């Protein structure tokens with residue numbers, strides 16, 4: 001259904017008007033807001049209703065005496081796919097145009113390789129394509145590990161996984177026929193937090209995700225910050241200790257080898273080689289019986305007051321405090337939201353950081369909170385890259401993947 005540029009622009013303006021307004025507008029309200037005649041606005045609205053992008057509700061708008069039926073984005077006609085990768089798992093969410101999930105799917109990867117990472121994702125998308133058919137917008141939003149070139153859909157590098165130059169967008173597009181919008185997984189989670197989680201209603205906040213890798217999403221005046229460069233938000237390679245260990249990026253003392261979940265687990269396992277700790281920490285006993293330890297066990301012990309576990313968590317939290325202290329000083333946000341496996345495995349890590357940042361960096365006392373515990377937050381954030389393009393994806397056939405913004 002190709003349309004001209006003016007029509008496309010007007011459709012987008014109407015959809016934005018509905019998305020951003022605090023009340024559901026009527027046709028008359030849209031005409032007034034966009035400076036159109038009622039007849040013209042109504043014609044555009046009719047086309048958006050036939051394209052199943054908008055729905056007109058039956059009830060009079062919220063009983064406030066405003067004439068006309070309220071309009072809303074469709075809740076049950078068109079859907080979008082968002083995908084998010086963490087640890088060894090893909091999480092896929094199918095959302096309606098209001099961003100509400102209608103189905104969530106989890107695909108664990110049994111043997112982790114670059115090929116299985118890509119093929120498991122493609123398998124998930126194809127399953128959804130088969131089930132939802134033409135109701136799907138023909139694109140997928142992807143929250144991927146690593147530094148992403150959003151113009152080409154390429155993972156430039158993911159040093160925590162040892163990957164370089166993976167043309168994920170091109171492969172997914174070739175095999176599924178869907179366009180791809182790719183961004184770093186923690187930037188996708190930040191979008192999910194902004195829309196449905198701890199960032200709701202907060203215009204200026206920073207989301208930081210910490211797992212085997214780390215990343216941040218800075219929101220200023222309600223918008224995720226981008227630059228023309230590709231490294232926006234990459235906090236893992238901030239040098240926090242010039243005398244620290246070498247990072248796999250080649251520099252010395254980056255946050256990544258000091259503050260990731262791998263760093264925490266490795267530090268704890270190395271310390272437990274010292275048998276004198278056996279009487280001092282519950283983790284030693286768990287390690288002796290299970291021969292390994294999980295992030296969740298370490299975080300639980302810290303929360304239960306195990307001093308050894310608490311010190312281990314503090315060691316990886318301290319570099320993050322340094323980064324957060326500086327970010328608060330530079331950006332001056334209203335809130336910091338911490339997510340990813342490290343922050344969502346227990347409260348001790350986040351509580352420690354909240355106190356330490358104010359004490360050591362004398363920052364304004366802003367809330368530093370744990371992000372949403374919903375593992376599909378990142379997938380919903382990625383799906384929003386698709387739903388926000390509902391007009392283009394309906395009225396134009398995209399021939400390539402697009403910028404993530």
Ligand SMILES: [Zn+2]
Nearest residue numbers: 237247249254
């Ligand atoms: Zn580095």
